[in-house]
Amino acid sequence: xxxxxxxxxxxxxxxxxxxxxxxxxxxxxxxxxxxxxxxxxxxxxxxxxxxxxxxxxxxxxxxxxxxxxxxxxxxxxxxxxxxxxxxxxxxxxxxxxxxxxxxxxxxxxxxxxxxxxxxxxxxxxxxxxxxxxxxxxxxxxxxxxxxxxxxxxxxxxxxxxxxxxxxxxxxxxxxxxxxxxxxxxxxxxxxxxxxxxxxxxxxxxxxxxxxxxxxxxxxxxxxxxxx
Amino acid sequence: xxxxxxxxxxxxxxxxxxxxxxxxxxxxxxxxxxxxxxxxxxxxxxxxxxxxxxxxxxxxxxxxxxxxxxxxxxxxxxxxxxxxxxxxxxxxxxxxxxxxxxxxxxxxxxxxxxxxxxxxxxxxxxxxxxxxxxxxxxxxxxxxxxxxxxxxxxxxxxxxxxxxxxxxxxxxxxxxxxxxxxxxxxxxxxxxxxxxxxxxxxxxxxxxxxxxxxxxxxxxxxxxxxxxxxxxxxxxxxxxxxxxxxxxxxxxxxxxxxxxxxxxxxxxxxxxxxxxxxxxxxxxxxxxxxxx
Numbered sequence: 086x087x088x089x090x091x092x093x094x095x096x097x098x099x100x101x102x103x104x105x106x107x108x109x110x111x112x113x114x115x116x117x118x119x120x121x122x123x124x125x126x127x128x129x130x131x132x133x134x135x136x137x138x139x140x141x142x143x144x145x146x147x148x149x150x151x152x153x154x155x156x157x158x159x160x161x162x163x164x165x166x167x168x169x170x171x172x173x174x175x176x177x178x179x180x181x182x183x184x185x186x187x188x189x190x191x192x193x194x195x196x197x198x199x200x201x202x203x204x205x206x207x208x209x210x211x212x213x214x215x216x217x218x219x220x221x222x223x224x225x226x227x228x229x230x231x232x233x234x235x236x237x238x239x240x241x242x243x244x245x246x247x248x249x250x251x252x253x254x255x256x257x258x259x260x261x262x263x264x265x266x267x268x269x270x271x272x273x274x275x276x277x278x279x280x281x282x283x284x285x286x287x288x289x290x291x292x293x294x295x296x297x298x299x300x301x302x303x304x305x306x307x308x309x310x311x312x
Numbered sequence: 313x314x315x316x317x318x319x320x321x322x323x324x325x326x327x328x329x330x331x332x333x334x335x336x337x338x339x340x341x342x343x344x345x346x347x348x349x350x351x352x353x354x355x356x357x358x359x360x361x362x363x364x365x366x367x368x369x370x371x372x373x374x375x376x377x378x379x380x381x382x383x384x385x386x387x388x389x390x391x392x393x394x395x396x397x398x399x400x401x402x403x404x405x406x407x408x409x410x411x412x413x414x415x416x417x418x419x420x421x422x423x424x425x426x427x428x429x430x431x432x433x434x435x436x437x438x439x440x441x442x443x444x445x446x447x448x449x450x451x452x453x454x455x456x457x458x459x460x461x462x463x464x465x466x467x468x469x470x471x472x473x474x475x476x477x478x479x480x481x482x483x484x485x486x487x488x489x490x491x492x493x494x495x496x497x498x499x500x501x502x503x504x505x506x507x508x509x510x511x512x513x514x515x516x517x518x519x520x521x522x523x524x525x526x527x528x529x530x531x532x533x534x535x536x537x538x539x540x541x542x543x544x545x546x547x548x549x550x551x552x553x554x555x556x557x558x559x560x561x562x563x564x565x566x567x568x569x570x571x572x573x574x575x576x577x578x579x580x581x582x583x584x585x586x587x588x589x590x591x592x593x594x595x596x597x598x599x600x601x602x603x604x
Binding site: 167 | 329
């Protein structure tokens with residue numbers, strides 16, 4: 086599902102990622118961990134196509150990032166969803182509108198769209214807030230809206246860049262459970278966090294530790310140090 | 313088709329979002345286009361006044377005194393069918409009366425009726441109408457002189473020089489000024505609309521994150537830009553019309569007799585089309601540097 090080979094990325098003279106290599110299969114759960122500035126967000130942005138690939142080879146959900154033009158990135162983003170720490174939702178639109186947005190841009194028929202959105206909102210216990218404006222709900226609820234918007238399209242890969250960074254411990258564990266449920270259904274998840282407790286809560290996950298742009302530790306529970 | 317209609321509707325809905333930003337943008341577009349329209353209106357009326365009064369050339373045509381009046385009148389009709397502005401004709405008696413009128417009201421030319429010593433004449437007025445007015449003036453002189461029975465044609469060469477000068481001034485200043493004004497208006501309106509679109513950068517970014525294609529993001533923005541340009545222009549034209557109704561007869565008194573005319577439909581159409589185009593282009597440019 087994800088193949089990264091010798092990936093490096095620089096911002097001017099500063100190398101944010103150095104020679105990163107790993108691969109993930111369908112249904113894998115990967116924790117990306119490391120201190121601030123380790124390169125977690127840069128790696129996420131490359132995987133989502135928000136940053137161009139400078140060096141190395143990258144393949145995700147069947148798309149080769151090396152040969153992808155910026156105009157066809159939307160095809161990648163229809164298979165690879167992302168959740169950010171700062172939510173990136175539309176505050177002046179309702180919870181329903183935000184969650185339905187990825188389906189609307191795909192031109193999904195109304196009935197099917199309603200069915201899908203309703204199911205996801207129920208799953209994330211947001212159904213009672215459907216018609217509330219996003220700026221009027223709590224931070225935890227906003228984060229769940231962001232997650233709902235990502236999972237509503239049944240993505241092949243779900244990237245989560247410190248999605249629990251603004252949440253308390255209880256909400257973080259609840260959200261983790263949501264991710265785990267989607268993972269069980271076959272979605273590959275890359276979850277960036279430096280919350281050790283969350284990592285410990287998921288025994289079967291793979292863990293990649295980054296520091297200053299390099300992999301310093303790889304914990305692959307089923308195999309030896311990555312593939 | 314369903315997606316197209318949805319995007320069209322989205323462009324309209326966008327106008328209702330960020331109300332204050334939209335109101336300020338529309339106000340800026342309206343006032344800038346109003347100023348441009350006002351400038352255009354003044355320039356148009358100035359040009360109109362100049363061309364209707366200054367670019368005319370008059371020829372005084374004298375026929376042979378013994379020529380039968382039927383022949384002369386036939387030639388008057390022929391001249392009237394040419395591309396001229398006007399023709400004023402004088403039979404020998406009318407010419408005498410005009411002469412007497414200009415001298416003294418006490419004189420009575422009645423005893424000379426039917427035996428006026430003056431020849432039949434005509435005052436032919438033509439518009440210079442083009443930059444090569446010298447050639448057309450000479451051409452008209454040649455045509456008039458070649459009419460059978462015409463004894464003499466006189467005109468004032470200085471009047472022709474003046475007409476040519478006015479024509480040069482208006483044609484070389486009027487259009488460049490209009491072009492310049494359109495460029496300035498375009499730049500101001502484009503930047504205003506572009507800033508307004510950049511204001512919605514977050515929304516555009518989110519659309520891009522959830523897998524919207526470039527045209528899906530861009531199309532409603534173009535529609536919004538086009539609507540802002542068009543309606544901003546339309547409201548400015550309405551304001552201009554209101555102002556025109558108020559000042560139309562401001563200079564309509566002796567000796568000026570100048571009545572302000574409103575812009576012709578072609579000018580208004582061009583102004584609206586240009587503003588709509590500027591709206592579309594600026595919306596396109598606002599997003600073009602933002603390809604990821």
